[in-house]
Amino acid sequence: xxxxxxxxxxxxxxxxxxxxxxxxxxxxxxxxxxxxxxxxxxxxxxxxxxxxxxxxxxxxxxxxxxxxxxxxxxxxxxxxxxxxxxxxxxxxxxxxxxxxxxxxxxxxxxxxxxx
Amino acid sequence: xxxxxxxxxxxxxxxxxxxxxxxxxxxxxxxxxxxxxxxxxxxxxxxxxxxxxxxxxxxxxxxxxxxxxxxxxxxxxxxxxxxxxxxxxxxxxxxxxxxxxxxxxxxxxxx
Numbered sequence: 001x002x003x004x005x006x007x008x009x010x011x012x013x014x015x016x017x018x019x020x021x022x023x024x025x026x027x028x029x030x031x032x033x034x035x036x037x038x039x040x041x042x043x044x045x046x047x048x049x050x051x052x053x054x055x056x057x058x059x060x061x062x063x064x065x066x067x068x069x070x071x072x073x074x075x076x077x078x079x080x081x082x083x084x085x086x087x088x089x090x091x092x093x094x095x096x097x098x099x100x101x102x103x104x105x106x107x108x109x110x111x112x113x114x115x
Numbered sequence: 116x117x118x119x120x121x122x123x124x125x126x127x128x129x130x131x132x133x134x135x136x137x138x139x140x141x142x143x144x145x146x147x148x149x150x151x152x153x154x155x156x157x158x159x160x161x162x163x164x165x166x167x168x169x170x171x172x173x174x175x176x177x178x179x180x181x182x183x184x185x186x187x188x189x190x191x192x193x194x195x196x197x198x199x200x201x202x203x204x205x206x207x208x209x210x211x212x213x214x215x216x217x218x219x220x221x222x223x224x225x226x
Contacts, residue, residue, distance in 0.1 A: 006158075033213065042119070042204055042216025043159070056211060091158060095212075103149065104214055106159040 025094030138205030
């Protein structure tokens with residue numbers, strides 16, 4: 001069964017350091033999402049891609065976060081510099097199309113701890 | 116702004132009990148609603164997807180209903196088992212194709 005892949009699964013870093021997360025969506029899925037989930041809360045969208053283009057990054061803290069999907073397949077989310085408040089689970093999801101009503105499939109997530 | 120609320124925040128039941136988890140949303144203009152399961156420290160597993168034109172979906176012991184006009188959805192779990200212990204998240208899909216999540220219901224099924 002096809003799955004969304006993410007790495008690393010866990011990351012511990014010190015504040016002010018740079019971190020990067022990688023996501024490989026299900027093959028053929030054109031739409032890719034990055035969500036952030038703070039402990040005890042539901043996930044919140046950070047950025048949405050349609051192929052290689054950013055569709056929505058209104059909630060992405062652009063002073064320190066960046067995301068890219070250069071060839072419209074896998075994607076990288078970067079934080080530089082990391083802050084204590086960035087400690088969270090970072091989840092990647094994908095859907096076959098951008099159409100409304102499409103089911104989103106999630107990866108296992110990357111648990112980030114900033115010390 | 117769409118807001119999704121899940122009640123109760125936590126629930127503890129004995130094994131074998133039938134139970135209902137509630138989800139409410141403030142804007143009825145949704146495209147779909149998804150229920151997810153999340154085990155501690157893990158990603159999200161999709162349980163059921165209800166399109167806006169549908170009233171309910173069933174998968175095994177799970178049944179989810181949707182009432183758009185009242186802004187409510189329920190997830191019914193029949194004959195609960197200890198393996199059902201997890202956090203259950205409700206999310207609505209809006210016109211911009213993103214999901215807006217509730218904070219979840221943490222379920223514990225006691226043997």
